[in-house]
Amino acid sequence: MSEKTLVNEEQHFEEMIAEESICTTDNLVYEKPDTLLDTPMHYCPGCGHGVAHRLIAEVIDELGIQEDTIGVAPVGCSVFAYNYLNIDMTEAAHGRASAVATAIKRVLPDKYVFSYQGDGDLAAIGTAETIHTCNRGENLLIIFINNGIYGMTGGQMAPTTLPGMKSTTSPFGRDVATMGNPLKITELVAQLPGVYYCTRTAVNNAGNVRRAKKAIQKGFEYQKLNKGLSFVEIVSNCPSNWKMTPLASNKWMEENMFAFYPLGDLKVPNDKEK
Amino acid sequence: MAKVKGDIVIDIEKCKGCELCIAACPQDSLELSRKLNSKGYQYMVKIEDNCTGCTNCALVCPEGIIKVYRQTTKKKEPVATISNLTGDITVTVNS
Amino acid sequence: MSEMKLMKGNEALAEAAIRAGCDAYFGYPITPQSEVLEYLANYAHRTGMVVLQAESEVASINMVYGAAGTGRKIMTSSSSPGMSLMMEGVSYIACAELPCLLVNVVRGGPGLGTIQPSQGDYFQAVKGGGHGDYKLIVLAPSTVQEMVDFVRDGFDLAFKYKNPVMILTDGALGQMMEKVDLFPQMDRKTEFESWATVGKPKTRERNVITSLNIQADEMEKTNIHLQAKYKLIEENEIKYEEYMCDDAEILLVGFGLVARICKKAAQLAREKGIKVGVFRPISLFPFPTAKINELAGKVKGILDVEMNAGQMVEDVRLAVNGKIPVEFHGRMGGVVPSPEEILHKLEEKFVGEIA
Numbered sequence: 001m002s003e004k005t006l007v008n009e010e011q012h013f014e015e016m017i018a019e020e021s022i023c024t025t026d027n028l029v030y031e032k033p034d035t036l037l038d039t040p041m042h043y044c045p046g047c048g049h050g051v052a053h054r055l056i057a058e059v060i061d062e063l064g065i066q067e068d069t070i071g072v073a074p075v076g077c078s079v080f081a082y083n084y085l086n087i088d089m090t091e092a093a094h095g096r097a098s099a100v101a102t103a104i105k106r107v108l109p110d111k112y113v114f115s116y117q118g119d120g121d122l123a124a125i126g127t128a129e130t131i132h133t134c135n136r137g138e139n140l141l142i143i144f145i146n147n148g149i150y151g152m153t154g155g156q157m158a159p160t161t162l163p164g165m166k167s168t169t170s171p172f173g174r175d176v177a178t179m180g181n182p183l184k185i186t187e188l189v190a191q192l193p194g195v196y197y198c199t200r201t202a203v204n205n206a207g208n209v210r211r212a213k214k215a216i217q218k219g220f221e222y223q224k225l226n227k228g229l230s231f232v233e234i235v236s237n238c239p240s241n242w243k244m245t246p247l248a249s250n251k252w253m254e255e256n257m258f259a260f261y262p263l264g265d266l267k268v269p270n271d272k273e274k
Numbered sequence: 275m276a277k278v279k280g281d282i283v284i285d286i287e288k289c290k291g292c293e294l295c296i297a298a299c300p301q302d303s304l305e306l307s308r309k310l311n312s313k314g315y316q317y318m319v320k321i322e323d324n325c326t327g328c329t330n331c332a333l334v335c336p337e338g339i340i341k342v343y344r345q346t347t348k349k350k351e352p353v354a355t356i357s358n359l360t361g362d363i364t365v366t367v368n369s
Numbered sequence: 370m371s372e373m374k375l376m377k378g379n380e381a382l383a384e385a386a387i388r389a390g391c392d393a394y395f396g397y398p399i400t401p402q403s404e405v406l407e408y409l410a411n412y413a414h415r416t417g418m419v420v421l422q423a424e425s426e427v428a429s430i431n432m433v434y435g436a437a438g439t440g441r442k443i444m445t446s447s448s449s450p451g452m453s454l455m456m457e458g459v460s461y462i463a464c465a466e467l468p469c470l471l472v473n474v475v476r477g478g479p480g481l482g483t484i485q486p487s488q489g490d491y492f493q494a495v496k497g498g499g500h501g502d503y504k505l506i507v508l509a510p511s512t513v514q515e516m517v518d519f520v521r522d523g524f525d526l527a528f529k530y531k532n533p534v535m536i537l538t539d540g541a542l543g544q545m546m547e548k549v550d551l552f553p554q555m556d557r558k559t560e561f562e563s564w565a566t567v568g569k570p571k572t573r574e575r576n577v578i579t580s581l582n583i584q585a586d587e588m589e590k591t592n593i594h595l596q597a598k599y600k601l602i603e604e605n606e607i608k609y610e611e612y613m614c615d616d617a618e619i620l621l622v623g624f625g626l627v628a629r630i631c632k633k634a635a636q637l638a639r640e641k642g643i644k645v646g647v648f649r650p651i652s653l654f655p656f657p658t659a660k661i662n663e664l665a666g667k668v669k670g671i672l673d674v675e676m677n678a679g680q681m682v683e684d685v686r687l688a689v690n691g692k693i694p695v696e697f698h699g700r701m702g703g704v705v706p707s708p709e710e711i712l713h714k715l716e717e718k719f720v721g722e723i724a
Binding site (some may be wrong): 067082091096101103108128134145146 | 428
């Protein structure tokens with residue numbers, strides 16, 4: 001076989017592959033949003049934070065508001081959220097993200113501002129800031145990731161840890177008689193007049209991911225209306241600290257967390273108001 | 275309904291093998307690799323050629339590393355081409 | 370245009386904030402500084418600056434952190450217990466290198482203490498207060514006029530060095546009325562620093578404001594950078610006042626309100642033929658160490674007077690470095706020393722030696 005023939009055959013083979021592959025720009029139906037950076041995330045395998053970050057980035061890209069959005073990261077596992085989102089961001093002290101977000105929004109009222117907070121940050125150390133930010137009806141979006149545990153510090157009991165649920169500081173299970181009850185902060189803030197939109201979602205399956213994205217999108221869109229605060233809870237998992245595989249943690253979440261923290265809207269704007 | 279052909283591309287170096295996409299795939303197209311990536315994780319591989327490009331795997335992927343492609347049933351053809359721009363313009367409708 | 374008025378210290382300071390083009394104030398009521406928030410609530414609409422009464426001092430300081438990150442002129446004020454609550458946030462602000470103005474109208478402590486004037490927060494202001502190695506630029510006014518001028522100067526320093534600036538005053542200065550010359554209204558900022566988190570245009574990389582550096586060697590670099598900045602501040606921004614120091618044989622050293630009482634004590638001493646001068650550090654950080662050391666070569670002794678148990682005296686002794694005796698007189702818990710008792714203390718400690 002001459003060299004020339006070989007080259008032609010290889011060329012032919014490549015062309016054949018190219019023809020068969022449907023992976024072309026025309027056929028692309030889903031890829032990560034541009035605002036989500038390529039930096040590999042530090043989260044444990046199967047952690048819901050990654051999906052939540054991506055959804056924020058998708059909404060920012062789809063609304064075309066990357067230049068006008070400022071995010072506030074909390075202290076907790078998502079302390080490094082600013083490493084993954086290609087927007088201006090501020091990293092707040094533990095529990096104070098909503099106060100930080102309040103101030104940014106007050107001095108930049110035309111920008112989109114959101115805080116991203118975990119359950120320890122938002123519902124324990126930052127309870128006062130959360131409630132007062134909601135009650136003042138600041139025109140911003142709070143995204144609340146509730147996985148019922150302190151992930152970053154290694155699995156201690158959170159304000160949202162379920163009764164009987166084990167953690168490193170409730171090793172025999174949360175005893176509500178001595179450790180108190182889990183705090184349904186989302187139900188609590190939904191009562192406040194400053195809160196315009198309040199919903200509880202999850203990112204455990206494709207359907208819930210779509211619903212969570214829609215909720216985040218509404219949270220950004222409502223900022224334009226200056227009607228008040230949007231509060232989006234995402235019930236999530238913590239495979240590492242729940243000591244389960246990602247799939248098992250999702251199943252446990254569906255059976256236990258969703259029973260205590262039922263998914264759905266807690267407060268939706270009046271249609272006429274919209 | 276015409277059969278939809280889909281495909282996915284996974285950035286296997288960033289995959290942490292959490293398997294959420296396996297559970298999300300209605301076609302059971304995905305499986306964990308036997309090999310490890312450079313981070314030491316087993317990663318996702320497509321083992322069946324029955325992908326419909328439904329995007330479920332990409333939606334649940336915490337790493338955002340799955341690109342989904344779907345072949346449209348009808349190949350996109352230009353409805354018109356414009357030629358001879360220096361002189362008279364000729365328009366040909368192909369449909 | 371400038372304007373002459375008779376004003377209460379806290380209100381004059383608030384007026385100065387408006388005139389300095391301050392963009393936002395976040396605060397929480399606490400005696401003896403609540404007039405700042407009250408005054409701003411009444412008059413800030415003149416410039417449209419944001420005034421927000423927060424749910425706590427903790428929220429206030431974190432609001433300052435968030436807003437300062439947008440590159441605006443941001444301030445808060447409080448008094449001792451409230452300032453203690455703010456200290457975590459102050460540490461974050463210092464590490465993230467955000468310009469802002471903090472005002473502590475000090476009252477007697479510790480604990481809930483009293484609402485009367487004190488200087489018991491010198492250590493907190495100058496030596497840290499919050500966690501980690503950081504410094505505030507600390508200015509100590511001794512008149513209502515300086516309460517006004519230091520607002521403008523404080524913002525300038527804050528932006529010059531990307532560092533929080535604290536005005537360390539006390540309940541007496543906050544509450545007393547004096548004649549003040551108010552500087553003319555300045556424009557609010559319209560151009561913002563390249564580091565500000567205002568929304569990322571396509572033309573630049575994203576801005577991130579954080580004090581987190583999980584890698585030890587990186588965090589050390591952050592610290593080295595901060596220390597270099599503090600050294601630069603020490604080289605350039607020392608402020609002090611000398612009063613009858615030229616021929617003085619004994620020096621009274623005091624800051625803020627106490628320096629005024631020391632001046633009266635020096636006058637009384639000179640009437641009795643004792644050559645006493647007064648040295649007043651105005652910038653508490655950077656501290657006028659070299660100047661005090663120089664003066665220590667000219668006088669026979671120093672009496673440091675403070676409204677606390679002896680805080681700045683440590684820095685004075687470090688500056689004097691054993692050259693001459695440094696004695697201390699302090700009143701605590703909201704009590705203000707009189708010129709007579711200072712003179713008495715001075716005579717008790719030094720006059721025998723001189724004679």
